[in-house]
Amino acid sequence: MANPSKKRGVIAFNRPFFFGNELGYIAEAIEGQHASGNGPFTRRCEELLREMLGCERVLLATSCTHALEMAALLIDIGPGDEVILPSFTFTSTANAFVLRGAKPVFSDIRPDTLNMDETRLERLITKRTRAIVPVHYAGVACEMDAITSICRQHGLFLVEDNAHGQFSYYRGKRLGTIGDLAALSFHETKNISCGEGGALILKDQRYLARAEMLREKGTNRSAFLRGEVDKYTWQTSGSSYVPSDILAAFLWGQLEQAEIIQATRRRIWTGYADELRKWADSNGIRLPIVPEHCEHSYHLFYLLMPSFETREAFISHMQNLGVHTVFHYVPLHSSPMGRSFGARPQDCPVSEDVSARLVRLPLYNSMDQETFNTVLAAALSFECGLARKIA
Numbered sequence: 001m002a003n004p005s006k007k008r009g010v011i012a013f014n015r016p017f018f019f020g021n022e023l024g025y026i027a028e029a030i031e032g033q034h035a036s037g038n039g040p041f042t043r044r045c046e047e048l049l050r051e052m053l054g055c056e057r058v059l060l061a062t063s064c065t066h067a068l069e070m071a072a073l074l075i076d077i078g079p080g081d082e083v084i085l086p087s088f089t090f091t092s093t094a095n096a097f098v099l100r101g102a103k104p105v106f107s108d109i110r111p112d113t114l115n116m117d118e119t120r121l122e123r124l125i126t127k128r129t130r131a132i133v134p135v136h137y138a139g140v141a142c143e144m145d146a147i148t149s150i151c152r153q154h155g156l157f158l159v160e161d162n163a164h165g166q167f168s169y170y171r172g173k174r175l176g177t178i179g180d181l182a183a184l185s186f187h188e189t190k191n192i193s194c195g196e197g198g199a200l201i202l203k204d205q206r207y208l209a210r211a212e213m214l215r216e217k218g219t220n221r222s223a224f225l226r227g228e229v230d231k232y233t234w235q236t237s238g239s240s241y242v243p244s245d246i247l248a249a250f251l252w253g254q255l256e257q258a259e260i261i262q263a264t265r266r267r268i269w270t271g272y273a274d275e276l277r278k279w280a281d282s283n284g285i286r287l288p289i290v291p292e293h294c295e296h297s298y299h300l301f302y303l304l305m306p307s308f309e310t311r312e313a314f315i316s317h318m319q320n321l322g323v324h325t326v327f328h329y330v331p332l333h334s335s336p337m338g339r340s341f342g343a344r345p346q347d348c349p350v351s352e353d354v355s356a357r358l359v360r361l362p363l364y365n366s367m368d369q370e371t372f373n374t375v376l377a378a379a380l381s382f383e384c385g386l387a388r389k390i391a
Contacts, residue, residue, distance in 0.1 A: 037242030139297030
């Protein structure tokens, strides 16, 4: 298979990668006359993920966004409710609850892991708070012991947005299995991908029957397909959250290669960390911090530059050398939608500071050593002092 890592002389930030069996499995799904949702490949993926995670059940969804929407429905989020989530995250984390009429309450992040700052949570809790939604940034776990304790103390639901942490652990526990509910992502930028896709993780049985109905347009079709009822009918509110078995077939081809994928990403991530450390220290650049009690997913590698100006100079420098690097989230509290909920600029100062200085390096499953060396050489040729003089 040709190396897809380069295009027109530019190293892309991300490249989706096919291992070879995906197309064969897609053909198998089509030939098996079940290309719609909840087919053989869907069930196969769900069972493997359930075994990997050690949870009660995994339900594939059309996206991580939809998995979060299902979680919001399952815990009956509605108008007047408040949900605490980090400002430094993707819009899906908030939208899933805003769509149910809830108000997002934005928490600032820790300056080390860039995760939700657990020490700031209790001051955000009101009588309207229903849930806390930690996001495991870059696949590094939030401080889940403290967050779990706060949720129990105040009777709140804990929903993990685990879009980045497919293979991460917190103190030996798989991310996605600590909260009441959790969502995974299989977007093309993630370690394991089917282009667009996600999954809802159920820790125990209490949500299962309703979750299946929510996913099947509010019907008990899943029970019907198992022969548990003689017909299926409209039972509750719901939507079309079941992915096509064609997508599940593609996902199965990726899941089969999970060990290879993780070994590849570990090699690249560790290579960046080892080779850039001395350069970063001499230029006042901070590399990712991973606490000893966290085993992360090697999902992304970022640099925290000394200033916004330096970050912009670095992106331009890399682009001139044929390497595409990108910043990340614009804090939600500072967005027009965030401000409409009463968020103020001073609410999340760490999120604002990090957002202005963070840049991500290319990291994807097909990255070979030559490509890695090119990215590394380009980064090492940048000097923050020279950038400041130019600015």
